[in-house]
Amino acid sequence: MNNLGLDSRVFLAPMAGITDRPMRQLVASFGKGIIVSEMVAVNAIQWKNPKTYRIADVRDEPYPVIVQLVGGDPQLFVNAAKLVEDLGASAIDINMGCPVKKIVNNNSGSYLMKDLNLASQIIESAAKNTKLRVSVKFRSGWDCQHKNAIEFAKMCENSGAAYITVHGRTRSEFYSGQADWNIIKQVKESVKIPVVGNGDVTTPKQAAEKLKMSGADGVMIARGVLGSPWLIAQTHDYLECGTEPISPKIADIKQILLKHIGYLIDYYGENMALQISRKYVCWYSKNLRDAKKFRETYMRITDYKQAYDEINNYFDQCAAQEIER
Ligand SMILES: Cc1cc2nc3c(=O)[nH]c(=O)nc-3n(C[C@H](O)[C@H](O)[C@H](O)COP(=O)(O)O)c2cc1C
Structure with a gap:
């Protein structure tokens, strides 16, 4: 204490x-x-x-x-x-x-x-x-x-x-x-x-x-x-x-975002969670490559399975290219 x-x-x-x-x-x-x-x-x-x-x-x-x-x-x-x-x-x-x-x-x-x-x-x-x-x-x-x-x-x-x-x-x-x-x-x-x-x-x-x-x-x-x-x-x-902060890897950020969306779905249900997730997707993709295009695509998604696919594809691509934040 x-x-x-x-x-x-x-x-x-x-x-x-x-x-x-x-x-x-x-x-x-x-x-x-x-x-x-x-x-x-x-x-x-x-x-x-x-x-x-x-x-x-x-x-x-x-x-x-x-x-x-x-x-x-x-x-x-x-x-x-x-x-x-x-x-x-x-x-x-x-x-x-x-x-x-x-x-x-x-x-x-x-x-x-x-x-x-x-x-x-x-x-x-x-x-x-x-x-x-x-x-x-x-x-x-x-x-x-x-x-x-x-x-x-x-x-x-x-x-x-x-x-x-x-x-x-x-x-x-x-x-x-x-x-x-x-x-x-x-x-x-x-x-x-x-x-x-x-x-x-x-x-x-x-x-x-x-x-x-x-x-x-x-x-x-x-x-x-x-x-x-x-x-x-x-x-x-x-x-x-005194632990020096280490920025999470892009693959870890993806998992955190998916976990966040999972919690949103549990609490709000799929439809509302998908809408709420849009602002978070913008924040989590801050400073990542081609984020603008990804966000535009994400904003049009109306189905949460598609949302998961889109997030997986985008973050996996960024991770593969080792683009760091
Ligand atoms: C989206 C948003 C919602 C907020 N809602 C509240 C709130 O409900 N109660 C509160 O006391 N402050 C609220 N604040 C103010 C923050 O708690 C904080 O005082 C302010 O953002 C400054 O801190 P920061 O520079 O770390 O953002 C809100 C701020 C933001 C950006």
């Missing part, structure tokens, strides 16, 4: 539409790292939306899953916290960083960086109504004139957060520009609870450098995992044991 109370300091970031059950299963299959779910809307839990229930239900996953909640009404967090505990969450994270208009207009996500009083009530509601630890994920501020991450972090600490994750961008930056790890460093120097840093980490070495410069207790990785689900375990091994 580290000072985060966890057995790794490398987190798979919550990503709506990405860190679903199949992705979590895949990342967990590499054996290391802390797994966080997609965000789960507390209002949808209140209305007993079956799709949301399914997203929140992690009982049959054989590894701990931190379930992320998003919402703007402290009352709704009372039931939501109890429910996700019953549905197998190992801990709860609260999303106070999402920049999307639909979420922000609902007094949720990064809107809460403008309303510390409401944010505090939400954290308290969740923390008081579950045995689970509650963490908070937020940004550096609303915009560059309002970078209040330090004040916000102190509020989280005083409201009962076990630890916090800071994405070093403001709401108005969305995902543009470079994440500001200086503010993560300043937050770390301002609170006693552990701090996880997030933003623009795509290699184990970058994780090590950013942890060193900021003093953060952990690192969270989102986009870097797309097409590289082994990155979380590699980063863990590099940080803890």
